[in-house]
Ligand SMILES: Nc1nc2c(ncn2[C@@H]2O[C@H](COP(=O)(O)OP(=O)(O)OP(=O)(O)O)[C@@H](O)[C@H]2O)c(=O)[nH]1
């Protein structure tokens with residue numbers, strides 16, 4: 406096969422692979438669930454939780470009040486990695502086009518945090534303008550200062566993919582540099598801010614140049630606590646051959662084990678996420694399978710994002726309740742006239758006692774309480790006499806919210822979920838699975854391979870190897886020109902396949918169901934065994950192109 410054909414094949418395959426992204430139905434469905442839930446969450450937050458938060462200065466202590474964009478923001482993916490690991494190329498691969506401000510190259514290229522988002526018109530919004538835009542969720546980022554804002558931008562792209570997700574490109578981590586000092590802003594702080602808000606963090610490693618610098622390790626540490634969001638890609642795997650890839654993969658797992666320190670083994674997707682010819686294409690099959698897995702995961706994001714937002718709000722409501730108990734209890738213990746300052750100091754010092762007492766009184770688990778040191782620090786800056794007393798009414802509203810409203814929204818998600826599943830059984834074939842079961846081009850995943858080999862050809866594919874199988878057949882056949890079950894079994898078990906599989910082969914190959922195999926059926930049985938040994942699955946029914954020509958329903962014309 407010439408290199409040109411190979412490239413063309415690769416491109417066609419890739420285009421099909423992404424048809425899920427343009428699959429309007431699934432997309433719309435996912436987007437709807439997300440919107441419904443987001444809208445519901447926003448209204449219960451504003452009406453039920455926010456009053457409690459405001460009454461007890463929750464925003465000073467824990468996190469700022471949530472704004473509309475916080476609820477409406479699309480699920481986000483953030484790419485993190487050392488420089489030149491292919492982060493920007495990955496985005497280009499997803500979008501299948503350039504975005505404004507894109508820079509790709511072997512040297513450190515991306516120097517800014519770039520939020521790639523959807524808009525009908527392409528364009529760039531610089532950081533300073535971005536953090537004052539009430540429609541975007543980036544306002545809190547202004548706290549990282551001007552040095553950061555000059556290195557922050559939003560690239561607007563009219564791309565179907567971005568209607569479902571937003572993507573954050575980050576500057577590559579440089580080795581031997583203090584990211585904070587040399588960059589002039591708190592790099593890991595920004596990473597942490599995004600990590601908290603995005604739905605997926607994709608860590609990229611370069612198979613061709615695997616090294617995990619201390620700087621990168623520190624950044625990964627900043628992502629701790631979000632392990633569930635992390636996915637790992639061993640990128641540029643096309644640059645190395647089979648043996649090198651095995652070694653690199655092993656080395657990566659070993660290093661990751663040290664950095665991530667989770668009891669589970671991390672899932673690493675091996676692949677090459679760009680639209681250029683694969684340098685070594687010996688692992689092509691593997692890349693395709695890995696890519697399928699990764700994209701299935703990403704495709705689920707809009708639905709999972711709704712769940713995650715719901716989850717976050719529940720967590721927030723529980724914290725707000727505990728916070729209200731703490732603040733009101735501090736208020737209660739303050740003297741009305743003298744000794745306010747000394748009493749405040751005493752209360753802060755004995756905060757652990759107050760925690761204990763509240764745990765007992767309201768039966769709250771210790772894990773629901775905020776970090777004691779942080780709380781003590783923040784309390785110093787507050788005037789306790791300005792704190793509000795306990796307002797049971799506000800708490801009741803939040804309890805009711807947790808019991809009823811949240812449950813109602815929760816119900817919506819699984820409901821939509823099953824509807825999606827129903828859809829997926831019909832669509833996934835054309836949608837996510839387009840690569841797998843794509844039938845419109847020869848480049849669908851596994852197409853024309855295994856059991857599919859020979860489909861659409863005029864010649865019976867088994868005939869190609871039949872001479873070889875005939876030799877064995879000659880040896881085994883009885884006087885009637887057929888092979889009996891016992892003789893066939895003795896030959897077939899040589900494949901070392903388990904009996905359940907061989908039974909299936911037998912059932913498929915004995916086309917006329919006479920309990921014997923003639924020479925064509927025998928050849929077919931051997932062909933099916935090879936298909937299975939090559940790592941492909943056997944179907945429930947024999948596809949028409951594998952039926953021996955003489956046994957096809959309208960066999961007449963096919964006889965040669
Ligand atoms: N062989 C191969 N090369 C790739 C692949 N992806 C990217 N590259 C090349 O790797 C180089 C770096 O790609 P970028 O996308 O700029 O990498 P980056 O991670 O965004 O780099 P910084 O922005 O500098 O952090 C470019 O020369 C790409 O052409 C891949 O899958 N295979």
Ligand SMILES: [Mg+2]
Pocket residue numbers: 492493494508509514515574575577
């Ligand atoms: Mg880049």
